[in-house]
Amino acid sequence: MTIEDLTRILVECAGAADGVEAGTDLHDVAFEELGYDSLALMETAARTKDEFGVDLPDDVVAELHTPRAYLETVNKNIGETV
Amino acid sequence: MTRTLVTGIGVVAPNGQGLDPYWEATLEGRGGIGPLTRFDTTDYPARLAGQVDIDPAEHLPSRLLPQTDVSTRLALIAADWALADAKGGTERVDYDMGVVTANASGGFEFTHREFKKLWTQGSSAVSVYESFAWFYAVNTGQISIRHGMRGPSSALVAEQAGGLDAIGHARRTVARGTPLVVTGGVDSAFDPWGWVSHLSSGRVSTATDPDRAYLPFDAHADGYVPGEGGAILVLEDAATEGAVDRAYGAVAGYASTFDPPPGSPRPPGLARAAEAALADAGLAPQDVDVVFADAAGTPDQDRAEAQALREVFGERGVAVTAPKSLHGRLLSGGGPVDVATALMSIRDGVVPPTHKTSEVPAEYGIDLVRGAAREQRVECALVLARGRWGFNSAVVVTSA
Numbered sequence: 001m002t003i004e005d006l007t008r009i010l011v012e013c014a015g016a017a018d019g020v021e022a023g024t025d026l027h028d029v030a031f032e033e034l035g036y037d038s039l040a041l042m043e044t045a046a047r048t049k050d051e052f053g054v055d056l057p058d059d060v061v062a063e064l065h066t067p068r069a070y071l072e073t074v075n076k077n078i079g080e081t082v
Numbered sequence: 083m084t085r086t087l088v089t090g091i092g093v094v095a096p097n098g099q100g101l102d103p104y105w106e107a108t109l110e111g112r113g114g115i116g117p118l119t120r121f122d123t124t125d126y127p128a129r130l131a132g133q134v135d136i137d138p139a140e141h142l143p144s145r146l147l148p149q150t151d152v153s154t155r156l157a158l159i160a161a162d163w164a165l166a167d168a169k170g171g172t173e174r175v176d177y178d179m180g181v182v183t184a185n186a187s188g189g190f191e192f193t194h195r196e197f198k199k200l201w202t203q204g205s206s207a208v209s210v211y212e213s214f215a216w217f218y219a220v221n222t223g224q225i226s227i228r229h230g231m232r233g234p235s236s237a238l239v240a241e242q243a244g245g246l247d248a249i250g251h252a253r254r255t256v257a258r259g260t261p262l263v264v265t266g267g268v269d270s271a272f273d274p275w276g277w278v279s280h281l282s283s284g285r286v287s288t289a290t291d292p293d294r295a296y297l298p299f300d301a302h303a304d305g306y307v308p309g310e311g312g313a314i315l316v317l318e319d320a321a322t323e324g325a326v327d328r329a330y331g332a333v334a335g336y337a338s339t340f341d342p343p344p345g346s347p348r349p350p351g352l353a354r355a356a357e358a359a360l361a362d363a364g365l366a367p368q369d370v371d372v373v374f375a376d377a378a379g380t381p382d383q384d385r386a387e388a389q390a391l392r393e394v395f396g397e398r399g400v401a402v403t404a405p406k407s408l409h410g411r412l413l414s415g416g417g418p419v420d421v422a423t424a425l426m427s428i429r430d431g432v433v434p435p436t437h438k439t440s441e442v443p444a445e446y447g448i449d450l451v452r453g454a455a456r457e458q459r460v461e462c463a464l465v466l467a468r469g470r471w472g473f474n475s476a477v478v479v480t481s482a
Binding site: 011013014039046 | 143144145146147148149206207209210211213
């Protein structure tokens with residue numbers, strides 16, 4: 001999963017991020033700062049499971065605060081249950 | 083009781099989006115009823131509806147779209163317009179602003195889509211936003227979040243009567259000390275599941291010509307046309323500095339009653355609601371200049387409403403109108419749109435007609451405004467609404 005995949009899924013699930021200029025590197029910008037709340041991330045996790053086969057439980061998702069942390073966890077566990 | 087003023091109005095109706103376009107359409111007789119286009123209605127007995135033609139993405143942030151049903155999108159747009167219209171009244175502490183809306187059907191279309199996913203793709207495919215997108219309090223909640231209003235808030239459900247109940251309760255909320263309350267009602271249920279729910283009333287017109295469908299109080303009345311949309315109003319305590327100058331008018335009285343069970347010898351409760359609302363306003367029937375009728379559009383219910391009007395006002399004792407014949411019955415949105423229309427009547431000194439209705443049975447004994455708008459001084463209007471299963475509500479609006 002790439003940052004482009006994650007951004008696309010976030011937009012599909014919960015709309016565009018707040019106040020982000022095109023071209024900004026989002027890896028280390030907190031989801032909270034981008035305006036994505038816990039429901040937006042739960043929805044994103046469900047889509048991630050569909051597309052990448054990684055099952056992220058709600059309590060694991062709750063601890064992933066940035067796109068970088070989210071991507072690392074997903075990519076480490078492709079094809080597995082976390 | 084504290085005097086409560088209406089200082090902002092947002093209308094999203096099938097025949098006009100925004101207060102001025104809606105009011106112009108109402109006076110000119112431009113309707114909003116046409117073939118229902120949201121899905122293939124070929125096999126359904128009724129195919130006309132009042133649809134709102136608006137692109138929510140032009141009015142709301144993209145963040146709100148994946149989490150909202152069409153009904154909530156329309157409610158948020160109407161609330162934005164009402165608050166903009168209230169001109170400065172909203173610069174207040176968050177706990178001094180509340181939200182009281184009515185809803186009759188919840189997020190039908192959203193829920194239909196998510197249930198389809200549940201059946202075909204499994205539970206993990208269902209949107210987390212279904213958790214709140216479906217339910218009756220969602221419009222109150224989303225308006226509260228969007229505008230930072232943390233004061234006393236609630237949601238009321240009473241089918242078509244609920245919108246007036248919300249306005250009545252909002253007025254009570256102001257009287258209890260919250261100086262500004264956003265209120266009204268907005269509904270939409272035009273997915274196949276929602277449509278079947280409308281049809282289950284057995285009172286939806288099967289006419290195919292929009293000019294012949296939904297003819298309230300007409301000898302040829304054969305049912306109503308469901309519509310979507312509604313109105314959101316801003317209510318403020320009249321003691322607020324400058325509020326009187328910004329106000330369209332006052333919500334002066336409110337009452338609701340419930341019908342006796344079918345087969346009971348007791349009369350239906352509509353006349354009692356009207357009388358109680360007038361008593362609440364400290365007014366008498368002769369003070370009322372115009373009645374915005376519930377206008378069910380079926381002969382039995384039209385006859386019952388005509389009888390209630392004769393009981394309260396006497397034979398042809400008051401001007402009666404039902405401009406909703408242009409846009410259909412909007413469930414919880416119906417009463418608030420009528421209240422907005424009544425306030426425009428007060429402002430402009432004109433009563434819009436009941437378009438399309440031409441032949442009122444003499445036995446009804448009502449002075450129904452037909453054909454052209456009637457220019458007359460309007461200081462006080464009574465708005466009536468009935469909800470399926472026995473709800474009756476009445477609101478009295480007066481000049482500020």
